Amino acid sequence: xxxxxxxYEGPPHVGAMRVATAMKGLHYVLxxxxxxxxxxxxxxxxxxxxxxxxxxxxxxxxxxxxxxTASIFRNTCRNAYDRYKPQAMIVxxxxxxxxxxDDPGGLAEAMDIPVPVVALELPSYQRKxxxxxxxxxxxxxxxxxxxxxxxxxxxxxxxxxxxLGFRHRDDIEEVKGLLYEMGIGVxxxxxxxxxxxxxxxxxxxxxxxxxxxxxxxxxxxxxERTCGQPYTxxxxxxxxxxxxxxxxxxxxxxxxxxxxxxxxxQPWWSKSVDSTYxxxxxxxxxxxxxxxxxxxxxxxxxxGFEVVGLGCYNREFARDIRKLAKDxxxxxxxxxxxxxxxxxxxxxxPEMILGTQMERHIGKRLGIPCAVxxxxxxxxxxxxxxxxxxxxEGANVIFDTWIHPLVMGLEEHLLHMFREDxxxxxxxxxxxxxxxxxxxxAEVPAPEPVATQPEAPAETGSDVMVWLADAERELKKIxxxxxxxxxxxxxxxxxxxxxxEISIDTLYExxxxxxx
Amino acid sequence: xxxxxxxxxxxCRDAPILKERGQREVFCGLTGIIWLHRKMQDAFFLVVGxxxxxxxxxxxxxxxxxxxxxxGTAVLEEGDLAGMADAHEELDREVDRLxxxxxxxKQLFLVGSCPSEVIKLDLHRAAERLTVKHAPHxxxxxxxxxxxxxxxxxxxxxxxxxxxPVLPETDERELxxxxxxxxxxxDQAVDLLNKMGIGPIRVLPAHRSAEAxxxxxxxxxxxxxxxxxxxxAELDRRGARMIQAxxxxxxxxxxxxxxxxxxxxGVDDETFARVxxxxxxxxxxxxxxxxxxxxxKTIFFMPDSQLEIPLARFLTRECGMEAIEIxxxxxxxxxxxxxxxxxxxxxxxxxxxxxxxxxxxxxxARPDLTVCGLGLxxxxxxxxxxxxxxxxxxxxxxxxxxxxxxxxxxxxxxxRRRELLKLEAASASKETREVAR
Numbered sequence: 015x016x017x018x019x020x021x022y023e024g025p026p027h028v029g030a031m032r033v034a035t036a037m038k039g040l041h042y043v044l045x046x047x048x049x050x051x052x053x054x055x056x057x058x059x060x061x062x063x064x065x066x067x068x069x070x071x072x073x074x075x076x077x078x079x080x081x082x083t084a085s086i087f088r089n090t091c092r093n094a095y096d097r098y099k100p101q102a103m104i105v106x107x108x109x110x111x112x113x114x115x116d117d118p119g120g121l122a123e124a125m126d127i128p129v130p131v132v133a134l135e136l137p138s139y140q141r142k143x144x145x146x147x148x149x150x151x152x153x154x155x156x157x158x159x160x161x162x163x164x165x166x167x168x169x170x171x172x173x174x175x176x177x178l179g180f181r182h183r184d185d186i187e188e189v190k191g192l193l194y195e196m197g198i199g200v201x202x203x204x205x206x207x208x209x210x211x212x213x214x215x216x217x218x219x220x221x222x223x224x225x226x227x228x229x230x231x232x233x234x235x236x237x238e239r240t241c242g243q244p245y246t247x248x249x250x251x252x253x254x255x256x257x258x259x260x261x262x263x264x265x266x267x268x269x270x271x272x273x274x275x276x277x278x279x280q281p282w283w284s285k286s287v288d289s290t291y292x293x294x295x296x297x298x299x300x301x302x303x304x305x306x307x308x309x310x311x312x313x314x315x316x317x318g319f320e321v322v323g324l325g326c327y328n329r330e331f332a333r334d335i336r337k338l339a340k341d342x343x344x345x346x347x348x349x350x351x352x353x354x355x356x357x358x359x360x361x362x363x364p365e366m367i368l369g370t371q372m373e374r375h376i377g378k379r380l381g382i383p384c385a386v387x388x389x390x391x392x393x394x395x396x397x398x399x400x401x402x403x404x405x406x407e408g409a410n411v412i413f414d415t416w417i418h419p420l421v422m423g424l425e426e427h428l429l430h431m432f433r434e435d436x437x438x439x440x441x442x443x444x445x446x447x448x449x450x451x452x453x454x455x456a457e458v459p460a461p462e463p464v465a466t467q468p469e470a471p472a473e474t475g476s477d478v479m480v481w482l483a484d485a486e487r488e489l490k491k492i493x494x495x496x497x498x499x500x501x502x503x504x505x506x507x508x509x510x511x512x513x514x515e516i517s518i519d520t521l522y523e524x525x526x527x528x529x530x
Numbered sequence: 531x532x533x534x535x536x537x538x539x540x541x542c543r544d545a546p547i548l549k550e551r552g553q554r555e556v557f558c559g560l561t562g563i564i565w566l567h568r569k570m571q572d573a574f575f576l577v578v579g580x581x582x583x584x585x586x587x588x589x590x591x592x593x594x595x596x597x598x599x600x601x602g603t604a605v606l607e608e609g610d611l612a613g614m615a616d617a618h619e620e621l622d623r624e625v626d627r628l629x630x631x632x633x634x635x636k637q638l639f640l641v642g643s644c645p646s647e648v649i650k651l652d653l654h655r656a657a658e659r660l661t662v663k664h665a666p667h668x669x670x671x672x673x674x675x676x677x678x679x680x681x682x683x684x685x686x687x688x689x690x691x692x693x694x695p696v697l698p699e700t701d702e703r704e705l706x707x708x709x710x711x712x713x714x715x716x717d718q719a720v721d722l723l724n725k726m727g728i729g730p731i732r733v734l735p736a737h738r739s740a741e742a743x744x745x746x747x748x749x750x751x752x753x754x755x756x757x758x759x760x761x762x763a764e765l766d767r768r769g770a771r772m773i774q775a776x777x778x779x780x781x782x783x784x785x786x787x788x789x790x791x792x793x794x795x796g797v798d799d800e801t802f803a804r805v806x807x808x809x810x811x812x813x814x815x816x817x818x819x820x821x822x823x824x825x826x827k828t829i830f831f832m833p834d835s836q837l838e839i840p841l842a843r844f845l846t847r848e849c850g851m852e853a854i855e856i857x858x859x860x861x862x863x864x865x866x867x868x869x870x871x872x873x874x875x876x877x878x879x880x881x882x883x884x885x886x887x888x889x890x891x892x893x894x895a896r897p898d899l900t901v902c903g904l905g906l907x908x909x910x911x912x913x914x915x916x917x918x919x920x921x922x923x924x925x926x927x928x929x930x931x932x933x934x935x936x937x938x939x940x941x942x943x944x945x946r947r948r949e950l951l952k953l954e955a956a957s958a959s960k961e962t963r964e965v966a967r
Contacts, residue, residue: 015604015620017576017628024585047644049558049677052586054905064912066905073554076678079648090553097886109580110644110678113611138580139608 020352020372022327022390026136027108028053029146033154034104035067035177039209040154041100042069043091045083045111045118060393061178070094072111084116088125095127102158102210103127104150106134130210132157142350144228144302144328147176151205152232158210161241162217168267169199171219171243173233174226175206180305180389181403182206182226188405189223192250192260195272217241221266225249225404227304228328251308253280253316253409273406280409284317292318292417296499298364299324300347300355300373301388303331305403307338309368309387312412314342323347323362325355327370352376363502366420371395383419479505481516488518503528540875542839542856543867552884555905556834556859557590557921558677560641562685564591565925567600569710572636572738575601576628577675578621578653579643600635602628606645617651618659625660629668636667636739639689642674669739671696681859683757683835683924686710690734693742694764697734700744705791706770707733708761709754712927719754719778719930722788725805726797734761745770752791754778754929756869757836759862776868777837778929779937780844781813786868809931816935821849823942823949827898830891833857833883834903834920839866841901841923841937843873849938853877854895857888899945916948 027044034042035057044050051071057063072090074083091105105118119133132153136146151173172189175182183206190200201219202212216237222245224234234245244266250259257273264271283289297319299306303326313319325347326335332348339346347358356376359367367377367384371392377384386395387403402408481489492500500521507524508516560583563575577583584603591599604624610617621640629635638660640653657672664670673692675685690708705728707719720731732743734751747769753762756777766772775790776783785806792802829851831838838858845851855878863870870879880888885906892900892915900910900917907917918941928937 015578015606015610015617015624017602017624018581018584018605019588019599019602021581021584021588023581025580025582027582028585047558047677048554048556048681049560049586049644050582051553051555051905052557052589054555055903056589058906058908059904062908064908066909071553073552074678076647076676079678093552093886109582110648113645113648137608138582139606139611142581 018351022350022352022370022372023143024053025109025138026141026143026146026149027106027138028056029143029148030104030106030134030136030150031057031067031069032143032147032176032178033150033205034069035063036175036179036205037068037208037210039101039211040068041094041098041103042067043087043094043103043105043118043122044069044071044108045087045106045116046071046073046108047110048073048075050108050110057177060391061396062393063177067177068098068100074111079114083111083114084121087116087118087121091122091125091127095129100129100210102130102132102154104132104134104154106136107138109138112136112138130157142328144330147229148232151230152236154205154210154213155216155233156236158213159216159237159241160214162215164220165199165201165218167199168197168269169201169219170263171201171216171222171237172203172225173222173237173245174224174228174230175203176226176229177206178389179206179226179229180386180391180395181401181408184400184402185225185404185408187400188402188408189225189250192256192273192405193223193263195274196260196264196267196269197272198263198267198269217243219243221245221263223263228302228330249304249308250404251305251408252312252412253278253406254311255308256405256409275406278406278409280316280406280413283410283413289318289417292420295319295366295420296322296362296364297366297368298322298359298362299387300326300367300369302326302328303335305388306335308403310338310342312409313368316409317413317416319366322364323358325349325358363498365496365499366416368416385416385419479508479516480514482518485516485518485521488521500525541871542873542875542877542879543863543870545875545879547861548878548880550880550882550884550887553886554681554859554883555832555885555903556883557682557903558586558644559675559680559682559685559688560586560643560677561590561682562675562689563587563601563641566686566689566710566735570637570735570737570739572634573600573639574628574632574635574637575639575641576625577601577603577641577643578646578651579603579606579641580645581605583643583645600632606649611649617649618656621656622660622663625664625670629664636669638664638668638670639692640670640672641689642672642676642679644676644678647674647676647678669696681833683755683837684760684860686755687758687760690758691760691764693735694745694761694768697742697768698744699768700746701748702730702744702746703748703750704744705729705731705795706743706745706749706751706765707731707754708751708758708765710735711754711929715927715929715933718932722805722809722930723791726788726792726795726801728791728795728797750794752787753865755837756840756862756866757860759860759865762865774868776843776872777840777866779837779840780848780934781810781817781931782848782872783840783844783869784813784930784934785810806931813931813934817848817938820935820938820942823945824899824938825850826852827945828852828854828895829941830854830895830897830900831856831858832885832888832892832900832902832906832920833859833880834901835924836860836862836866837923838901839873839879840869842877843869844937845941846873848934849941851899851941854897855880855888855891857881857883859883899941901941916944918944 054067057067070090072086074086105122122131222234222243224245237243248259248262250256260271297313299309306326321342323344327350336346352372367373368387370388371390374384401411504521504524640657642653653672657670660670671692673688736742745768749770751770752773773790773794775787778784778787838856842853842856846853857880861881901920904919907919910917927933
């Protein structure tokens with residue numbers, strides 16, 4: 015048993031729903047009690063889909079247990095087929111039905127449904143949502159895809175994009191564009207908008223673009239084995255990664271790595287002088303492994319940030335993320351407990367967080383700016399406007415998204431110059447952060463009388479630091495958005511030297527020490 | 531003037547009920563935790579369930595999940611399924627850890643889920659054991675919010691029913707108001723009754739466990755919500771007596787509800803009029819304003835919260851709407867009977883659900899407004915039907931006089947929006963332009 019409030023991932027049958035809802039002409043019969051239909055609203059509300067997810071629930075009740083839950087399943091299956099006439103079906107159990115052991119696969123097989131029925135085994139008490147989607151897509155591909163003759167022109171399958179995927183809709187367009195520029199066509203995009211008939215045609219593509227390893231790596235490996243299709247290992251998020259992706263595709267297909275960079279603005283934006291202030295901003299990254307991996311590279315190599323910590327919630331990729339962390343000289347955080355993430359962020363006191371919806375809230379609580387780079391996300395991250403993460407346009411989008419929460423160069427400069435002005439007092443906050451509109455101040459506060467006893471000293475590790483009154487006053491003169499860093503650096507500096515009382519001199523010695 | 535308007539001929543109470551079984555598109559009782567934990571300020575709700583339960587609460591609670599909520603899920607893992615003895619040890623350990631982290635907690639509810647019930651994890655025994663262990667500081671109770679036993683608001687019923695047997699005994703003649711309402715509404719109700727000289731008034735659930743009401747043979751109680759069947763039965767078992775009335779939605783519902791209590795306490799007409807005339811007039815004005823868009827419109831209720839019958843009564847009688855179907859997950863005539871008496875026979879009254887068949891009926895009837903859950907609302911809107919998502923009716927203050935206008939407003943807003951938006955016209959004119967070019 016484990017006490018949980020927030021979960022980064024749902025149960026595995028939600029992963030299966032994401033595959034089913036992404037596809038057309040497929041129906042999912044889920045053996046589940048009343049209430050499990052809550053997951054429908056993730057699709058109709060967060061993704062704002064205009065149709066019900068193609069899922070029929072058996073909705074068994076307490077009084078059905080031990081008697082006829084199997085026949086309820088059969089009826090639901092039959093009704094679903096008669097009503098929706100899908101090209102194929104998937105059947106499985108949710109966590110409760112897993113316990114009553116009705117074997118949906120076996121029951122459906124005995125029913126003579128005239129279309130392929132794929133049985134799903136999703137261990138709800140061991141695995142989670144991403145496993146569910148990866149496994150479901152793999153089972154569908156395994157059941158329906160066959161080796162085929164290749165298309166005459168070079169084509170690729172784009173595999174991995176799902177319902178409820180973070181920016182999947184627009185990433186597809188961007189990747190299609192990258193391939194089109196090299197003269198490569200798209201055979202099938204799956205599961206997104208694919209039918210079971212499309213899945214049966216996967217074999218005729220020359221190779222697969224594995225867009226999201228979390229959701230389709232098992233299927234990609236399977237297709238490599240059975241259909242001899244290589245798949246791309248680079249996920250084209252970020253300028254460098256997109257260049258590498260194009261090179262990888264060109265090499266797989268033996269074509270010219272042609273690129274149209276005319277709309278790529280990110281590199282110049284990042285070079286322009288206003289961005290100088292981004293140099294060395296300390297960022298913390300958390301999310302799914304793929305987005306964290308790509309974001310780390312963008313943060314360091316394309317934005318000039320300093321990555322001070324990173325991690326992911328999907329254990330399937332723990333090894334990759336540990337290796338990545340080593341490359342960046344930081345500690346990897348592999349956890350699905352948001353309290354651990356919050357603790358790590360508190361300890362590291364970064365100037366920016368790149369994470370999920372949850373980190374956005376942690377950031378809000380700690381007063382640290384945050385941009386969202388990965389699922390789970392809320393409704394605002396399924397935008398109406400075009401906003402991919404992949405490819406050249408994705409790089410433009412990412413630049414804007416990441417710097418928007420930060421105080422930009424000129425603004426930071428002005429805040430420094432006028433920091434004694436009453437309008438820039440501590441409580442005013444940054445002008446564009448909602449909910450922090452400057453409060454009217456009744457009177458300009460007189461310099462605070464300094465207490466003879468220092469206030470509750472901050473604890474850092476085992477050493478207890480005491481800030482002397484004049485140093486404390488000096489610290490308060492530092493603008494609020496860099497004060498946390500200054501305080502932390504000074505205490506670290508003092509601790510390393512065995513100093514337990516911090517004076518103005520300590521403060522400025524530390525500043526000199528950490529000057530970049 | 532304060533007596534129920536008599537309806538000649540058959541009413542909904544006598545109408546046959548269409549009972550259906552099939553796929554249900556409803557929440558399970560666990561969702562009740564989301565509003566109960568706000569109301570009971572020293573209680574913690576610990577669901578014993580699966581990752582699905584945790585995910586449900588997170589999806590249903592939305593942003594509330596980030597506000598240090600007093601609820602959580604002890605997620606069962608593979609090991610817990612194998613050995614039941616270990617599961618109890620694990621539960622004890624998680625509870626110990628939780629209570630040491632949150633010393634402000636005085637009541638702990640172990641909330642059963644589908645998985646915990648299917649594996650027959652005995653939470654009742656666990657609650658007794660943990661009560662002994664953590665007495666007198668914390669009392670541990672248990673109830674089921676599982677989908678196989680409860681639908682949506684029934685979770686509140688199960689929770690309150692679990693509290694009744696351990697309420698202190700009293701011989702006082704007290705009025706007990708039952709049901710968790712937003713504080714502002716509860717205060718209005720108490721204030722109106724106090725002004726008529728009725729008291730003392732107690733509420734279940736109370737804000738804090740120390741304020742728990744007593745109950746006994748002289749207790750009379752009135753339900754604030756129509757879904758409290760089990761709680762009502764438990765109160766009856768303690769010797770308390772229910773005051774039957776329509777539920778306090780709209781001007782008429784509130785008046786009849788207050789009148790029933792006033793009659794029980796011997797309040798004369800003059801006093802009643804003095805206290806209620808002004809707010810009644812306010813409520814009527816507010817409803818008239820908000821309900822303009824609803825006059826003559828048809829409405830279809832999908833089952834959700836058991837509020838459907840009282841709300842249909844309000845909308846048909848005070849807002850001029852016509853009900854096509856009133857679906858409820860369960861119909862407890864002992865509670866909603868007085869409301870059913872006020873609705874003339876005509877609309878289909880349905881209990882339970884086969885969602886596909888019910889949607890066929892919605893599509894055939896093409897109502898002006900369909901009240902349904904969030905899993906159905908956008909798909910129906912995309913089919914050109916106007917919807918009011920039902921969950922809001924449980925979270926928003928909608929009871930009593932001062933909220934009557936807001937209640938009508940919740941239904942008229944989607945209708946007005948439909949009339950305001952000219953999206954089709956905009957795209958049509960664009961097409962015209964393109965053709966012209």
